[in-house]
Amino acid sequence: MTFSPRTDDHWEGVEALLVDFDGVIIDSEYAHYQVWRDAFSAHSLWLSTDAWASHWAAARGHGSKPPITAVLEKRLGAPLEDAEELAREVRQKYRALVASLPARRGIHDWLREAAAHQVRCAVVTDGRSDHVHAVLDRLRLTELIETVTGRDSNLARKPAPDAYLAALEHLGVPAGQAVAIEDSPHGIAASRAAGLRCLAAPHKITNHLLAPGPGTVIIDPATMSLDRALALLARPRHTAMASRRSGEDVLRRIRGSLTGLALGDAMGKVIDKRTAAQLDAETHALLDAFAEGDPPPGLFRGRITDDTVLTLAFAKAITATGTVSRAALEDELRAVNPNGGRQIYKLKAAAGPLYVAEDGNTNGCVPRSATLGYLYGPEEVGDLAYDVLKTVTLTHAHPDAAMAALVFAIVVCHAVAGNSPHDALPTIRSALPHLIRLVGGGHAVAETIMEYAARLEHDASASACADQLEQTLGMGVVARSSAVSGIVLGLSGLPPRQLLPHLFRRRSPGDLDSVAAIYGALIGAFYPETVPTAWAAVIEQYAGISFTDIARGLHQVRTKDAR
Incomplete structure (x- = not known):
């Protein structure tokens, strides 16, 4: 007897990989937290990752949320001298930090793994497409990404499924034959609303916000292959006695x-x-x-x-x-x-x-x-x-x-x-x-x-x-x-x-x-x-x-x- 090679059944029917940008391709979400943490520290206040995550996730998809400067003012108990100037300075620091961020560990390998299986890749983001393209060029990932659907497409932001639906239409791929990679609750909700299965890749900001569910598994590109992640996604969720025959x-x-x-x-x-x-x-x-x-x-x-x-x-x-x-x-x-x-x-x-x-x-x-x-x-x-x-x-x-x-x-x-x-x-x-x-x-x-x-x-x-x-x-x-x-x-x-x-x-x-x-x-x-x-x-x-x-x-x- 010779052992059969490992089957790739979990790749069958996967034609496209739709990847979020911020937090997935680069860990920009934590960079955003870092610059605001420093701003709070300058006022002798500590901004925890939990507090930042709560603010970041608040009211997503339900209208505007108060700016982080309002949170700072509330903590100080007094108005800032120039909240707009502070926000501008923080944005500049954030852009400088993002300009040097590497790709998130494992994501480059995942994209190459997808390409090796003839799976097409696209970025679906609430960010600007020109910014995404610039980062992809710097990270030498452009050749692996077929298209970018971003904020400039005048689509509703996540958790609305619009960006995912637009990307699927552009690729000509049914939702059932695509898998999303997301890092946030609203991103997961958007992908699921569009009919996609989702690989949820949390980071320091969203670790406590994500939970597995139907069509969603929690993974880490740094510690597993895309093959293994898709296998977990394809595997039926274990329930008591699910595989235990009786009779x-x-x-x-x-x-x-x-x-x-x-x-x-x-x-x-x-x-x-x-x-x-x-x-x-x-x-x-x-x-x-x-x-x-x-x-x-x-x-x-x-x-x-x-x-x-x-x-x-x-x-x-x-x-x-x-x-x-x-x-x-x-x-x-x-x-x-x-x-x-x-x-x-x-x-x-x-x-x-x-x-x-x-x-x-x-x-x-x-x-x-x-x-x-x-x-x-x-x-x-x-x-x-x-x-x-x-x-x-x-x-x-x-x-x-x-x-x-x-x-x-x-x-x-x-x-x-x-x-x-x-x-x-x-x-x-x-x-x-x-x-x-x-x-x-x-x-x-x-x-x-x-x-x-x-x-x-x-x-x-x-x-x-x-x-x-x-x-x-x-x-x-x-x-x-x-x-x-x-x-x-x-x-x-x-x-x-x-x-x-x-x-x-x-x-x-x-x-x-x-x-x-x-x-x-x-x-x-x-x-x-x-x-x-x-x-x-x-x-x-x-x-x-x-x-x-x-x-x-x-x-x-x-x-x-x-x-």
């Missing part, structure tokens, strides 16, 4: 994942770290029966190990509290018999209300993280990642273990949402730099998973997949080995009847129950129908549980309006 299909996938996890674990317990050469005839017969779709023989008792025990413990605590409570999960892990989970005993031995693991690079934190993947949709990776991290650190401190659990949970959430095995890979790739910072490493784990998932995608041979992973990654207890192998196998899409009999016939001993549990959790979520119910029933009887009931409890937590 019978999701419930079926959660049950399939729990069942697949337990099945891989229980079959691995029968193998008990033996190599293929060490397996007796009865065990070979069990694997053959599974491959043929026959009922489980008597050798299969359904006994589970720590992988399933800890997963069920997490499910119990999450269902009981209706949330992912670290304290509740810690209590549950301290109380449970881990069936061999060594890191759990370190948690049990620790005292105090908060415990953070000091070590742990093994795979034990990975299977139980499936329960967290059941709770979130693919668009909620941030919330999922923090829940995984806060629970992983109960027992494991190594970045490899944490990264394996994170990647595993992300794949689980895609599977439960009904996505294909490889829909999760672009999510992992885009989130990887942030996940690395979150856990303090682990990049090799994620990159290896993506590399091997791509390499094995078109290989239909279950034995070849298992052999290649054994020879290259191994299937030992450390997360970088067994957890990665289990995740890659889960992404292969190979059904259990094909894969597990080959997986359990290894040349070298390994932590095969964990590999199979991780694989089973993924394959059971992607393809619930492939998990044999007769074998699952043996596990339910042995453990005294109902996978359906456990899945239903987790599904109820998933579908709550808030956790």
Whole structure:
């Protein structure tokens, strides 16, 4: 598999970029404040940015406002000797300051980015066109701007949409195919009234005046590309559970994942770290029966190990509290018999209300993280990642273990949402730099998973997949080995009847129950129908549980309006 290049869907239908001038191309709004701040200071008064912004925004579009000199006189409690002369002097200082202002950081790159995508650019301003052209020439931006619609066009000032409508008419572009860049409430209102979507770029004066809304996102050209800004504008606003599917299909996938996890674990317990050469005839017969779709023989008792025990413990605590409570999960892990989970005993031995693991690079934190993947949709990776991290650190401190659990949970959430095995890979790739910072490493784990998932995608041979992973990654207890192998196998899409009999016939001993549990959790979520119910029933009887009931409890937590 090769990864597709990033799509540019958010550029589709964008034919024009209509850019405000003052405050967007140059930060003249702050320059205007600076010269009046100095004038107030000369009278031993302080003019705050908030006070200036309130005056600047007052009565916009509703008639004239009192001059700033009137505000100064009110603060002084006395009239100025010559208010007009003061205003003239301030204007001169302002013009001198503006004459040397650079382009606002990032805006030049945005205009070039637009040109690279054949998007036409225009300036829509309440200022004079000749002044705008002069500044554009000085900043060497003229070649990127097709037209300027300014005050001399005898159009109503913003928030009236007239200037935007005139610019659209000049360009011959429908409003729905243009995007505005504004810095002020009245500019945003004008663009929205004209039917445009708007990228709102606040500055020191307007920071507290702008708010996101329908068709408007708050951005900063200095810190992001235009591509990213348009992607944010195109993205539907997140609402609670907007991307979190529910219903019978999701419930079926959660049950399939729990069942697949337990099945891989229980079959691995029968193998008990033996190599293929060490397996007796009865065990070979069990694997053959599974491959043929026959009922489980008597050798299969359904006994589970720590992988399933800890997963069920997490499910119990999450269902009981209706949330992912670290304290509740810690209590549950301290109380449970881990069936061999060594890191759990370190948690049990620790005292105090908060415990953070000091070590742990093994795979034990990975299977139980499936329960967290059941709770979130693919668009909620941030919330999922923090829940995984806060629970992983109960027992494991190594970045490899944490990264394996994170990647595993992300794949689980895609599977439960009904996505294909490889829909999760672009999510992992885009989130990887942030996940690395979150856990303090682990990049090799994620990159290896993506590399091997791509390499094995078109290989239909279950034995070849298992052999290649054994020879290259191994299937030992450390997360970088067994957890990665289990995740890659889960992404292969190979059904259990094909894969597990080959997986359990290894040349070298390994932590095969964990590999199979991780694989089973993924394959059971992607393809619930492939998990044999007769074998699952043996596990339910042995453990005294109902996978359906456990899945239903987790599904109820998933579908709550808030956790």
